[in-house]
Amino acid sequence: MTLGVGTQHLDAFRDRFQAWLEARPHRQTRHNHQTLSLLADCRVLLQAATCRLNTPHERLRWQVLEMSDLTDRQLMLVILDTLGEVDRSLIALRRDEHRLTGEPDQELTPIIHNLLRFVRRIEHLLDPVPGKVLSLKEDSSHE
Numbered sequence: 732m733t734l735g736v737g738t739q740h741l742d743a744f745r746d747r748f749q750a751w752l753e754a755r756p757h758r759q760t761r762h763n764h765q766t767l768s769l770l771a772d773c774r775v776l777l778q779a780a781t782c783r784l785n786t787p788h789e790r791l792r793w794q795v796l797e798m799s800d801l802t803d804r805q806l807m808l809v810i811l812d813t814l815g816e817v818d819r820s821l822i823a824l825r826r827d828e829h830r831l832t833g834e835p836d837q838e839l840t841p842i843i844h845n846l847l848r849f850v851r852r853i854e855h856l857l858d859p860v861p862g863k864v865l866s867l868k869e870d871s872s873h874e
Contacts, residue, residue, distance in 0.1 A: 737781070738774050740849050745770040747842050748821070758824070766820045772796060773810050773817075780806040807857055814850050818843065 749767060752758050775792045778785070780803040793799065798806060821843050828836045 738778050740845075741770055741774040741777060744842060744846055744849070745774070747838075751838050751842070755828075758828075762820065763824065766817055769813050769817050769820075773813050776806050776810050776813075780810070804857065807853055811850060811853055811857075814846065814853075818846055818850070821846070 745767060748770070752763055752767075772792070775789050775796065776798065778789055779793055779798075798809065801809070821839060825836055825839045825843065828839065
């Protein structure tokens, strides 16, 4: 994926957060499941902005999101905004978990750090070196 911004990263965040939640039944809340849904929506938006939607589920979710009139750049800005919401949710969750257990969570912190690194990659993609134009679409000649 262009500049290390791929759906596999979002899949990894979602999988790790989902595993974290499954290991903590007391954290199975609607808000935390909404955070998982936000990550899934970001994946569909990123897929639409950088290549194409491959599965019927992705195409259906894309229709539900009603963002087909946005440019790739606008989609990436929506992704950044949504990932900001995810980050705030995870930080609040980490704070609550620390209050509950009395010690920092060793599994949630790396998820947050990796998410922030991913956000910085997207920001770099949107604000490249002056004068350099980057395409968000995959170049099929590199496959």
